[in-house]
């Protein structure tokens with residue numbers, strides 16, 4: 001982060017003593033970060049050569065710092081990490097050296113110098129109940145800071161499920177009235193990178209996309225299609241077992257040991273869109289399903305309240321036993337009543353019934 | 368309402384409502400029928416009614432004599448194809464069995480998805496064939512009411528949406544799964560109050576006619 | 588234990604994803620294309636759902652050929668020709684030796700191997716300074 005701001009990304013890397021081979025390796029990693037095919041590497045190299053280093057303001061609201069941890073702890077001196085060296089991270093609570101007034105000063109300077117061009121990254125949700133008093137920084141509510149900072153931004157990246165959808169702070173009963181970034185920011189492009197936390201390469205991948213080809217293509221929940229385009233289930237290596245109908249019934253039965261599908265143990269893979277199954281975690285080591293636990297759907301809205309992590313997707317989420325019990329009793333009672341009523345009608349009809357004799361019929365015919 | 372909300376609703380409140388109406392309706396219909404009572408049987412008992420009743424419940428799953436079979440081969444094939452298909456699809460698909468187990472505690476082995484998939488297509492084809500027949504056969508067409516067509520549609524929808532969800536057609540899996548569950552809930556709600564109640568009453572009716580015939584000492 | 592890779596992991600019962608044969612076919616077609624049109628292909632192995640066993644199977648099937656190159660730029664990179672000339676196994680690692688990319692490249696020589704003009708220029712300048 002010692003390089004000058006007016007350099008292009010390519011120049012910035014070269015001043016750090018990175019050779020062309022290193023640069024190509026960097027571009028290859030970037031392509032795979034962006035989920036693009038290797039054939040796009042030359043185009044990425046060309047774009048990165050020319051791209052200006054963007055100014056980034058990172059705002060942390062109601063969050064646990066897990067998203068920042070995910071990013072900074074993942075591959076310490078890594079190629080992907082270089083993406084963060086080529087951007088100019090001008091404000092970040094956890095990472096910046098400055099504090100207090102100096103920190104806020106840095107934010108204002110970055111906003112002024114890069115007006116209309118800087119990127120705002122948000123992690124954490126924003127409380128809006130009671131005037132937003134539940135989370136403040138430097139005497140300003142999160143809501144005010146967000147409004148002020150976003151005003152001159154080129155785009156906003158909501159990192160983590162809290163910023164993207166409200167996440168844990170917004171889970172039932174949502175005491176602080178927490179909302180997502182996209183519920184507050186309507187006039188700027190918002191890219192959602194949900195996950196609890198998101199996969200680190202996805203975060204850097206989106207930033208890389210920004211640098212090279214601009215805003216990525218988004219799905220209807222504002223997530224980049226390149227990373228959230230397929231469900232965990234569609235890319236899951238346990239899928240052949242799902243299709244064959246072989247399921248683990250408990251976490252330690254024979255099926256679990258054989259690596260069978262975790263559907264019955266509550267896996268939310270079929271309704272969850274994320275890149276875990278291919279990008280994996282801990283630098284490609286594995287992902288939760290590979291470790292034997294079902295997907296909990298962390299990149300989907302309201303995943304905390306989605307009916308229980310260990311309930312199979314097919315299972316109803318409500319408390320149907322009591323309602324059903326009442327319904328059975330009510331049905332039986334009403335049915336009995338109406339049955340008895342009909343029975344009475346029947347009897348009455350029987351009683352009023354006059355027997356017809358042959359004589360009657362003859363009479364009818366002649367008259 | 369987004370995908371997640373929708374799915375949560377149909378799996379939660381929606382399911383509760385549908386299940387409540389369903390069991391309420393079934394109880395209502397059964398009680399109505401049972402409390403109506405029967406006239407006392409005055410004739411001498413000539414055979415075992417219970418055994419005959421049980422036999423009849425199952426024997427009528429088979430087509431009648433070969434003549435009837437020949438005359439209405441189409442109806443037999445399409446009708447059986449549809450009912451067997453529906454049975455396989457509903458009860459032998461793993462996620463369905465999982466649902467039933469969670470509600471009733473009963474579980475049984477299931478079939479691999481590709482086989483269920485085959486039966487799904489079979490069921491849909493049979494249903495379409497039945498509709499086609501209803502529309503082209505003059506007598507059947509004359510006898511058909513709006514309810515008949517509505518029931519065909521309501522039975523068809525869950526199969527179709529289930530198929531589309533499984534194959535990720537048109538909508539995302541979440542939306543389709545939600546629609547699938549919703550269509551099943553609609554079906555659950557109408558079952559007790561329409562001709563679809565036959566799926567339960569048929570056993571009672573068969574048993575009763577078998578029982579009566581058995582007591583009279585005749586074949587049912 | 589300083590690295591994840593230091594944790595002993597036994598690969599047992601890891602199911603195959605049935606992606607191996609299609610992948611080898613892809614390599615076959617790419618090699619054909621290289622011969623007829625001269626077009627090079629890169630396959631990103633990490634974009635395909637493969638279990639560790641699959642990767643080992645592919646590696647076995649391709650074998651180890653005549654050339655082995657190690658590059659040290661932003662961490663080590665291993666570039667090995669397989670027993671099929673023109674088919675290269677390429678692995679990039681970062682400075683903590685963690686895998687950052689795994690490719691099969693179908694080309695006479697992978698792009699990253701030859702010295703780049705900009706680096707040659709840079710080298711010449713340094714040499715000039717040294718000799719002058």
Ligand code: SF4
Nearest residue numbers: 233236261262267269
């Ligand atoms: S483990 Fe989960 S994601 Fe994988 S196949 Fe089974 S249900 Fe799908």
Ligand code: SF4
Nearest residue numbers: 274276295296297298
């Ligand atoms: S497997 Fe599912 S719950 Fe786990 S990190 Fe990935 S998306 Fe989130």
